[in-house]
Amino acid sequence: MGSPGRGAGRELREPPGRGTGTSLAVRTPEQRTLRPSAARTVRRPAVDRLLDADGDGRLTVVAAGAGWGKTTAVASWAAAQPGPVAWLSLEPRDTVPQALASRVLDALRASGAVPPDHELARLRVPPTSTPAFVARWMRGLAELPADATLVVDDLDVVRHHTVVHTVRDLVAADVPLRLLLLSRSDPPVGRRDATRLAAEDLAFTVADVRALGAVEGVDVTAERARQVLERTQGWPTGVRIALSRLARLQGVDEPPTEADVDEALADDRAVADYLVDEVVDRQPGGVRMFLLRSGVVPTFTPELARALSPGAPPGRLHDALAAAHDFVGPVAPAGAALRYHPLLREILHTTLRVRDPEGHQDAHACAARWLLRHGDPVAALDHATEAEDGELVGRVLAEAAAPLLVTPAREAVRQALLRLPYDEAPPAAWSELCAAALAALDRAYPATRAHVARVRALARPRGSGPLPVASQVLAGLLDATAARGSGDAPGQLREADAVGELLERVPWPFPAYLAYLRSAHELRGGALLWQGDAVGARRELAASIAEDPDAVDLTSLGARSELAFAHGVLGDLDAAQRVARAAVDVAASSGWASYAHARPAYAALAWVALLRGRWADADREVAYGLAATEAGEDPWSLAVLHAVQALAALARGRVRAAAHALAAERPTGAVPPLVAALRLRAASELAELTGAEPGAGPAEARIASPLDSLVAARRARARGDAPAALRHARVAAGWSTDVGDVLTQTEACLLLAALFEDRGAPRLADDLAGRALAVAGPERVLRPFVVPGALGLDAVARVLPDRSDAFAAALAEHVGAPEPAPEPEPLPVPLTERELSVLAALPSMASNTEIAEELFVSVNTVKAHLKSLYRKLDVQTRRAAVARGRALGLLD
Template identity: 40%
Template sequence: MSVEMDAENVRATADRAAGRGMLRARASIPRVPRTILRSELTARFEEAVAHRLTLVSAGPGWGKTTAAARWAQRRKDVAWLTLEARDDGASAFWQHVLTAMRVSGAVPAAHPLGDLRVPTRVTPAFLRRLYSAIEALPDPTVLVLDDAHLLTDDDVLSGLADLLRFPGPLRLVLATRADPVLPLHRLRAEGELAEIVAEDLAFRPVDVMAVAAAEGQTMTTADAGALVEETGGWPVGVRLRLTAAHEPAVDPQASASEYLLAEVLERQEHERRELLLRTSVTSAVCADLADALVPGGVSVAAFAGLVSNDFVTATGGAGWFRYHPLLRDMLRAQLRLEDPEAFREAHRSAARWMVHNGEPRQALEHAATAGDWDLFGEVFVDSAAGGLLGPDRESLAEALRAIPYADLPHTGTLELCAAADAVVSGRFEAARVHLAAARRLLGTTPRASASALLAVLVAMAARGTGDVGAVEAAGREAVDALERAPWRFPAFESYLVIALNNRDVGRLLVGDVAVAREALRDLVRASCDGPPSLALFNARAYLAFGDLVAGDIDVADASARDTLADAERWGWSASLQVRMAYAAAGMAGLLRGEDDEADRLVAQGLAADAGGAEPSSVLALRLLQTFVAVSRGRAHAAELALTAAEEVATALGGTPMLLRDLVVRALAEVQLLTRTARTWHGGRPASDDLAVAQVARARLLVAAGRAEAALPITRDVLRHGAGHADLVRVEALLAHASALARLSRPGVDDTLSQALDVAGPDRLVRPFVAARDEALDARLTRLVGTRHDPVARAVRARLQSGPTGPEPDPLVEPLTERELAMLSALPTMESNAEIAADFYVSVNTVKAHLKALYRKLGVASRREAVRRGRELGLLD
């Protein structure tokens, strides 16, 4: 089978994700019957949603969902999401909220909310982008979160609290059994909280009479009043009491299970009873799913007779139904009690159906509930693991940690599960142990999906430790496994994108630049019409860096900045997968003399740490940091940055070939700036480009007073100049001019003029002004004064700028993404409260970030932080 990456493969993944019927059903307003027209309650909702938050809070059976849905059906500005336990994590929660808002039609075409993609870890950058996009909604919108009591995660609740902090077009309605841990006191004080409680939801006699009429019964006002008195107006109690064959008391404090069992389940004929029991294992059901759970059973049309009594609700998704939570809980418990094996088999069937309908995460839950860990492993390997680089990453890891490994026999698939958990957790040594065990247990003829996932995980672990050779080899192994696959299993396209990215990034890192660039370009081109993914972002970022190393500076700069702009638009700017784009854009700008911009890009790149570890990109940024310090003439900062780079390379076990030329340049420039001999302890420092190493050696020889020895070296490089990148040629010409000047030989001006000519097309300013030979300053100043091309003007401006005062202390500890953003706000006249509004956080949160920022900058005040930020090039 051919596994060429093409746009059709990419679109297939998007189409499958878009077709998730169950998610669309959860993101649709339930279709409740309008047998009761509760105008007062509807008016209460209308009044409530003028507030920022409406809390519909009552215990089970009080009709929260029914009342909210009946009101919402009358409006066109409501987005709805029925929450489930798996939503209690920041990435999954915001992913499904975005889906609900898009499904509702609240998000217009080309609106920022349409582009946002949830990263593997929800970052402040993503949340700020999200809140800003919500604020830009053209019309007021209501978001209903049903079963909001399931939300307990601190990050989810914190995100909701920040969303509620300031006015905007979005109104939240939370239907919940208990008050959420949100700043309700503040919202009450501001008059922005409306509460609808059990007393508001309780049936009145007129409502009881309407329900009775819908059931074909007649009831007097007195009887209705008595029933309200008996049940306290509890809607489920009223329903049960009206359908009961006997007349026991029903009240909100008593368990409804016995009534539901007797009056809903036991009154059904056998086939419908079986349908109710087995379909209760899923949160919603449609005809196809019902057939999978009860083969040859009663059609889903059997639900029609139950919809009118509120115990079964038709969702907004066509053909989908949902049980009342009380009924579902009772049915599940009854099925497990009556027939444990049928309970497990229903969950197995649900898992298989979910896999084939694009819901692998739910399939894992069903396999786990069935206790079928072989099926769990199969689902993970064939389907779910494709989400390891998406918003399901942490949710998948949580599911993997629920496996009782110690109680199960070791199998290849379960070892892959353990390895995936270790990779996501950053336990790379443990991952290698599990992967070795998986390889042994899978044998010589494993399934293609298992082989591919094994190689993908090997590559992910290798990238986390910086073993670039293993990244490339594992990428090739994964691609080969997919090539042999007899069929395209559900995760095939996801694995393919990751495998190709790993293979070609690995090729680039080991120095096969030409082949890697072409392959990465093919991968990126194939993704143009598909959805964004972190693997494809990583391919774009590394391609930009590869273009830079190959000397295509304009192409590298443009593609790196396009990648960063898209990452910002989609909310992924803090993901490590885009880190190499920061390095590429920073180096391209630095070569053109844009030191401040490079400083900011270094800081932003180091702060982009969401999604794991990748030392190779950290090394690239530390080298860029070294170059920036050299360009500014800051010897101490340059030495510290080079030492930091050295430490990363040492941990890697050596310097990747892709970065060796940069190491050679950085080492030479730090020695030239500090006038101190230095060696590189981060593995092999020698450049694979002989010319780069020769030029570096010549520059050091000239600085050491051995210009005569440098001349043969520079002549040799220039003799073969046509084969070198323009940057190498410019550096060689400047080293040659330095040697001639030191020896008082003719040709210095002609050589400098030639260097300016070669530097022109790529606007290479930095070689003329960074770690330069002072013997050339007067001649170069005079020469650029006679020229009017862009490079000459830029060099002239830099030479005339002179020293900027004593060198400031370097920034040792990197700033986080949020701290960088806070720093950028400090030069304004905004108060902390206004900054908090800009960032959609509390004033206390601003103060906490500023405290950490001041500590890292070594300052005590806002004014000092601004000064320090400007010294470091982080502020204009």
């Protein structure tokens, strides 16, 4: 019997191997983090000593070809370790760093290495890797309370360079984590000091052969063990095959002769021939087909195995497993799942594909449908694409997999969709739906909407037939998302409304139902917010959160962020600050603070700081909001941030910065009311502060809000038209009272106080100033009283001494405040999140090395960020950068 690789199966026209061009992933995340069972194995002291020898090191590599027992040997060793051993079996879907990080987190948590109150217990892996996430991830690993071991099995199935770099980073980091990498070839991890075990280290000895024989019930003498080793060269799989032949000889009526033994051990067929002949073709037809079809999955439960052979009697599973008993075993904990030996699984899969192509596709389709029903949509999508069943791919995507596009499984879903033969297949709703999802991932929003339009056209009476409800819902959500990214708030609202109506009529609760319902509420709430219906927005966004209050994902982050800004618009500043801070804290603890979904929360915090007179805080929150650019587009939240930035600049008399902020974001097309209102407020204040021509103001028929009336009143006063100013100001005061607009009501009262002061009616002016203080006090709205050019301050100064509340005390602190310092030049380009982090570290005078250690990046990376930071701030030194950052409100 030879070592592996000698020859091929007689009927296999393609060699068995992993290069099948598709992911055969089926294991659930829980199964993929379970250590393989060490049952029916033998302890191998020599191998254990080699694994133990690196106890003080960081990396051990076990690299050997198929059948050399890498997994079995390490699993047996791991079972005897006193500390936590996390086990991770990689699959082809694990092609990006965040997918690998998610798997490592699952494995560490499952092993008990992460205490419940540890940062890694709360960390959430984002769909795309961000610097903030990497820093928290590495910091969490560094703060593990005790040494742990991480075994990464099947590293060879994922050779993507980014995953290799992630493994290298884990090895290089100063964390209490020992890595054992199991691979068919030596992985390029770049560590010369790693302990390495190769095939010769895993080869069986005479003692190993005899011990395994005892486990298998085969009487093996020392001489016979040497014969086995001579034939197999110590190859563990060859040893098992040889022992199975000897076991068959022991089962005959007459004792075998030496010639019989020599003949059995001299059989030098390739292992593929042996497995096909002895494990597959010797079985009855039903058992043989059961084995072949179950080989399309690497790990399976009895229920899944039966689903792969519909109609087969229950006894078929028992017979099939008995036939493969040497090459099948449990995945710990025993009984949870079963796995074939990789060699047998590959041969079963390849044999089925070659002998029965239609059966091969049908088995994958059966696996896809079963996994769709049992909660593994990524694996279901993989199998649907392998089955070359486009309609099934569309069904899996629509019913279960689409919500994963905003999770660490994003890239696995994307790769599955990319494998579809779009150019070869005739036009169909399912292919257009998949193409729309891919376009949305790439933020190609016009293409997304075009694909959705074709989905709907193909589903019309003369098209390909009625579109399933789940597909209709997904199409609507994709269209609404594309509308948001394109700045089409009415279109976003229209599509979200349609999705909500569809979900009310869903005939069955498909797996993605809750995720779609939450998204529909969030998309509708966001559209209502920008459209100026903050009350409706608050209702919809609260409903999105209430559907799954414990969810920590991008839908939840977006809903909580927008809810915070809705509270701010409605004047409930304490609630706005509380909800926004909670959203940002969750985003920060998850490493998601740079995601665009958090922008409205930053805007809410900036708005609260702005109204309460904390200009530097407002600038800082705007800066973080502008740096949140990952994984999405929403031009209106960006426009809101620039408007708030302009208002914060105007509060300090910085007209150049305000003009720059307003010019930085020039919305095109129909601007939704909320955004238009904020820009109008900023533009109006800028005109007043610079003495620009106020213009005629909005025509009577075009005044559509209290703010419009207030702006018309201010412009009329600037033109010297006191009657018109008084008329418009009274309308603004009454209207803003009716709708609960605290800011506009306060400003209108102050304007009226100024107008009556001008007319020589100080008593009326004092009454109106007192009313302004009463309105602004509960929410501590300080800004209207302290901005340059604030109106009604003579009356405020007269009534303020009669008040003893906290708001009056805070306001009194601003009376007689020093003139603002000379205005710095505005920042032409926003800082990124990482540049803001580096800037925040500069006042401490930490070295580049210390900053790099804090951020878990290289010193060269810190130098690159500093270079970019200096360029954007237009400075040459750290001291100048700190001074400029403070002048801009980016540092305390």
